[in-house]
Amino acid sequence: xxxxxxxxxxxxxxxxxxxxxxxxxxxxxxxxxxxxxxxxxxxxxxxxxxxxxxxxxxxxxxxxxxxxxxxxxxxxxxxxxxxxxxxxxxxxxxxxxxxxxxxxxxxxxxxxxxxxxxxxxxxxxxxxxxxxxxxxxxxxxxxxxxxxxxxxxxxxxxxxxxxxxxxxxxxxxxxxxxxxxxxxxxxxxxxxxxxxxxxxxxxxxxxxxxxxxxxxxxxxxxxxxxxxxxxxxxxxxxxxxxxxxxxxxxxxxxxxxxxxxxxxxxxxxxxxxxxxxxxxxxxxxxxxxxxxxxxxxxxxxxxxxxxxxxxxxxxxxxxxxxxxxxxxxxxxxxxxxxxxxxxxxxxxxxxxxxxxxxxxxxxxxxxxxxxxxxxxxxxxxxxxxxxxxxxxxxxxxxxxxxx
Amino acid sequence: xxxxxxxxxxxxxxxxxxxxxxxxxxxxxxxxxxxxxxxxxxxxxxxxxxxxxxxxxxxxxxxxxxxxxxxxxxxxxxxxxxxxxxxxxxxxxxxxxxxxxxxxxxxxxxxxxxxxxxxxxxxxxxxxxxxxxxxxxxxxxxxxxxxxxxxxxxxxxxxxxxxxxxxxxxxxxxxxxxxxxxxxxxxxxxxxxxxxxxxxxxxxxxxxxxxxxxxxxxxxxxxxxxxxxxxxxxxxxxxxxxxxxxxxxxxxxxxxxxxxxxxxxxxxxxxxxxxxxxxxxxxxxxxxxxxxxxxxxxxxxxxxxxxxxxxxxxxxxxxxxxxxxxxxxxxxxxxxxxxxxxxxxxxxxxxxxxxxxxxxxxxxxxxxxxxxxxxxxxxxxxxxxxxxxxxxxxxxxxxxxxxxxxxxxxxxxxxxxxxxxxxxxxxxxxxxxxxxxxxxxxxxxxxxxxxxxxxxxxxxxxxxx
Numbered sequence: 001x002x003x004x005x006x007x008x009x010x011x012x013x014x015x016x017x018x019x020x021x022x023x024x025x026x027x028x029x030x031x032x033x034x035x036x037x038x039x040x041x042x043x044x045x046x047x048x049x050x051x052x053x054x055x056x057x058x059x060x061x062x063x064x065x066x067x068x069x070x071x072x073x074x075x076x077x078x079x080x081x082x083x084x085x086x087x088x089x090x091x092x093x094x095x096x097x098x099x100x101x102x103x104x105x106x107x108x109x110x111x112x113x114x115x116x117x118x119x120x121x122x123x124x125x126x127x128x129x130x131x132x133x134x135x136x137x138x139x140x141x142x143x144x145x146x147x148x149x150x151x152x153x154x155x156x157x158x159x160x161x162x163x164x165x166x167x168x169x170x171x172x173x174x175x176x177x178x179x180x181x182x183x184x185x186x187x188x189x190x191x192x193x194x195x196x197x198x199x200x201x202x203x204x205x206x207x208x209x210x211x212x213x214x215x216x217x218x219x220x221x222x223x224x225x226x227x228x229x230x231x232x233x234x235x236x237x238x239x240x241x242x243x244x245x246x247x248x249x250x251x252x253x254x255x256x257x258x259x260x261x262x263x264x265x266x267x268x269x270x271x272x273x274x275x276x277x278x279x280x281x282x283x284x285x286x287x288x289x290x291x292x293x294x295x296x297x298x299x300x301x302x303x304x305x306x307x308x309x310x311x312x313x314x315x316x317x318x319x320x321x322x323x324x325x326x327x328x329x330x331x332x333x334x335x336x337x338x339x340x341x342x343x344x345x346x347x348x349x350x351x352x353x354x355x356x357x358x359x360x361x362x363x364x365x366x367x368x369x370x371x372x373x374x375x376x377x378x379x380x381x382x383x384x385x386x387x388x389x390x391x392x393x394x395x396x397x398x399x400x401x402x403x
Numbered sequence: 404x405x406x407x408x409x410x411x412x413x414x415x416x417x418x419x420x421x422x423x424x425x426x427x428x429x430x431x432x433x434x435x436x437x438x439x440x441x442x443x444x445x446x447x448x449x450x451x452x453x454x455x456x457x458x459x460x461x462x463x464x465x466x467x468x469x470x471x472x473x474x475x476x477x478x479x480x481x482x483x484x485x486x487x488x489x490x491x492x493x494x495x496x497x498x499x500x501x502x503x504x505x506x507x508x509x510x511x512x513x514x515x516x517x518x519x520x521x522x523x524x525x526x527x528x529x530x531x532x533x534x535x536x537x538x539x540x541x542x543x544x545x546x547x548x549x550x551x552x553x554x555x556x557x558x559x560x561x562x563x564x565x566x567x568x569x570x571x572x573x574x575x576x577x578x579x580x581x582x583x584x585x586x587x588x589x590x591x592x593x594x595x596x597x598x599x600x601x602x603x604x605x606x607x608x609x610x611x612x613x614x615x616x617x618x619x620x621x622x623x624x625x626x627x628x629x630x631x632x633x634x635x636x637x638x639x640x641x642x643x644x645x646x647x648x649x650x651x652x653x654x655x656x657x658x659x660x661x662x663x664x665x666x667x668x669x670x671x672x673x674x675x676x677x678x679x680x681x682x683x684x685x686x687x688x689x690x691x692x693x694x695x696x697x698x699x700x701x702x703x704x705x706x707x708x709x710x711x712x713x714x715x716x717x718x719x720x721x722x723x724x725x726x727x728x729x730x731x732x733x734x735x736x737x738x739x740x741x742x743x744x745x746x747x748x749x750x751x752x753x754x755x756x757x758x759x760x761x762x763x764x765x766x767x768x769x770x771x772x773x774x775x776x777x778x779x780x781x782x783x784x785x786x787x788x789x790x791x792x793x794x795x796x797x798x799x800x801x802x803x804x805x806x807x808x809x810x811x812x813x814x815x816x817x818x819x820x821x822x823x824x825x826x827x828x829x830x831x832x833x834x835x836x837x838x839x840x841x842x843x844x845x846x847x848x849x850x851x852x853x854x855x856x857x858x859x860x861x862x863x864x865x866x867x868x
Binding site: 124127129130151 | 743807808809833834835836838839
């Protein structure tokens with residue numbers, strides 16, 4: 001029996017993925033576990049292994065194709081076997097409806113789940129075929145048939161509108177603008193940030209904190225940490241530690257809003273915003289309140305490195321209590337970041353600036369950093385936010401308390 | 404539909420389009436009045452679909468009996484009691500007409516007998532035997548149907564030249580008849596009469612009989628009719644009809660630049676039908692008419708707000724089921740629902756033997772409309788059930804566009820073609836590809852397997868040929 005190679009679902013929310021590169025050519029022999037192709041999802045790049053030993057069939061999808069989860073992209077064949085043609089067609093057409101009748105929690109590793117759902121989408125067979133050909137999500141097409149059934153004309157009209165909306169006016173200056181294809185990551189950022197900014201009522205609390213003592217502490221600890229971890233200690237590591245301790249001091253801040261009720265998190269996990277090529281990811285450090293600074297440094301180093309290589313696992317970007325976004329190294333004084341849902345706050349940290357401040361009636365020059373907490377007002381109020389920031393101030397100004 | 408506002412709707416015409424509009428509007432909560440000048444049921448019930456098919460069926464029974472030995476049955480004596488055939492026809496017509504009356508009562512639809520004319524966009528005057536009354540309504544649906552057409556040829560307006568209405572009511576069979584017009588009506592009558600023993604000649608002006616149908620179908624049908632003994636002249640121009648003193652007629656016509664004369668007992672004119680929309684005030688209230696048909700949009704609205712028109716009165720394919728579909732559409736729109744007219748999956752049926760049924764585009768039309776098409780044809784001679792019923796003439800021809808395999812036209816010539824076509828109307832309506840037909844299990848042994856086979860021919864090959 002030919003073994004199906006399907007586009008795996010490596011994350012609950014994943015509906016499609018892009019085949020970046022085939023690493024095995026059609027006709028080549030593979031072992032179970034041989035990496036067949038690389039896959040780009042909304043968040044990560046992933047290597048897909050062969051489910052069985054045998055000969056890889058011709059590729060049923062090319063590099064660059066965006067494929068629905070569960071669709072067969074190749075087969076592993078044994079001597080004398082051929083690609084089961086009709087099966088492949090059937091799966092792909094069923095797949096279309098599978099996506100529409102969303103049924104979460106499917107184990108994408110088993111193609112059986114992909115085959116089972118019946119053709120329930122209210123769209124004509126031809127409408128579905130055209131949509132599949134043009135990678136149109138039928139849920140975004142308005143049907144004009146009976147009871148909103150999507151007909152061919154509806155998909156054609158949708159295509160026409162899409163085409164018009166991306167057409168560049170061809171004047172004498174040939175191209176004043178250019179159309180850039182959206183990456184999955186860009187789409188995800190756009191979707192999540194729009195959703196957050198539009199549905200989460202943000203409010204912002206800012207404090208200016210003297211980071212002179214923290215700087216001293218960092219200088220003292222740096223050598224020690226490097227000896228243990230062979231990695232460089234960063235301010236981010238110290239901020240992770242400070243924030244974790246502050247969450248511990250203010251457990252009420254470790255909550256998330258859902259429509260069904262407020263969820264309290266029993267772990268303290270801190271996300272850090274990492275700038276990567278063409279976007280941003282937020283890996284999450286686990287149980288940071290229970291970890292030493294050295295462990296945090298190691299975790300942070302590993303996650304940031306893999307984030308930049310696009311090799312984070314989906315669940316490594318989930319479960320955060322809150323996120324730290326540090327733009328100090330970009331020379332930013334003050335930022336009001338957008339909350340990374342479903343988290344309820346995000347801490348924006350600006351650059352450290354030598355500023356004249358009044359101390360005991362004297363003007364002195366001190367290193368000052370602005371910390372801004374963006375807060376989901378549905379679930380958290382000003383008092384808890386203030387208390388949390390006071391804790392950050394206290395620990396930053398008195399790093400010995402971290403011990 | 405309880406949220407529907409109560410509305411008064413007048414429907415002019417009690418044919419299949421009119422009475423179905425009436426029922427639809429009543430179901431949606433309207434107060435409906437239907438105005439009919441003759442008999443409920445219109446052309447369809449009284450002098451079209453129903454009575455002609457009764458005659459077709461009797462002629463078919465006769466034919467079966469005449470060929471009974473093919474089935475191992477010997478019948479020694481067999482004759483046509485034409486008066487009894489006509490009586491049966493009249494009985495069925497009456498049953499159908501009474502059925503429509505019953506449906507009107509059941510749906511509390513007010514029926515008024517009389518001739519209607521519009522005096523204002525929402526006012527209708529009904530006159531009957533000199534009496535008249537004026538009715539008002541929120542919406543009016545024109546469903547006045549059609550009447551037999553004519554051509555301008557010397558002698559054709561003589562009363563001895565029969566229309567289909569008159570042929571239908573003949574008390575006795577003539578010895579011979581010339582039928583001018585090789586369209587649906589002409590051919591159905593031609594075959595019925597020929598089977599009842601009348602010598603029949605058909606004269607058609609165009610290159611083929613039923614020129615609107617697929618070429619392959621019409622060619623083979625022409626052969627089948629000729630084989631039964633009907634003389635068919637195509638590309639023939641009638642010049643003159645002379646009524647002779649003893650009552651016979653002489654039809655003079657040109658064919659292949661040669662003038663021919665045929666003498667026959669009767670002449671029938673069957674050159675199509677035209678909308679019956681004259682003298683009812685349509686133009687006076689501003690309803691736009693083009694080429695003799697009421698102009699409507701996709702919601703069946705005329706150019707005057709509140710006035711809808713449907714069925715034969717708006718032209719196009721003049722078939723009862725199209726009128727019914729448009730009637731439902733107009734009534735829904737009049738009642739505030741949005742419904743778009745469906746012209747895509749109207750089946751076209753001809754009750755000759757073999758029957759003709761088609762839906763969608765002919766091969767020629769499909770070639771003009773689509774970049775690339777594929778065609779597959781399966782003959783009934785390779786179908787088991789066809790051999791069982793000893794009727795293997797004809798085929799199923801499926802036309803699909805190449806890119807997505809969408810079925811764009813299907814043409815069936817053969818026994819029970821008119822019953823078989825519904826599946827393909829659905830397929831075209833649903834925008835199915837041939838793969839959907841191929842995945843559908845068809846019962847065995849039936850004629851419907853020929854549809855599956857023809858469709859399979861578009862995907863790798865047929866199985867039983």
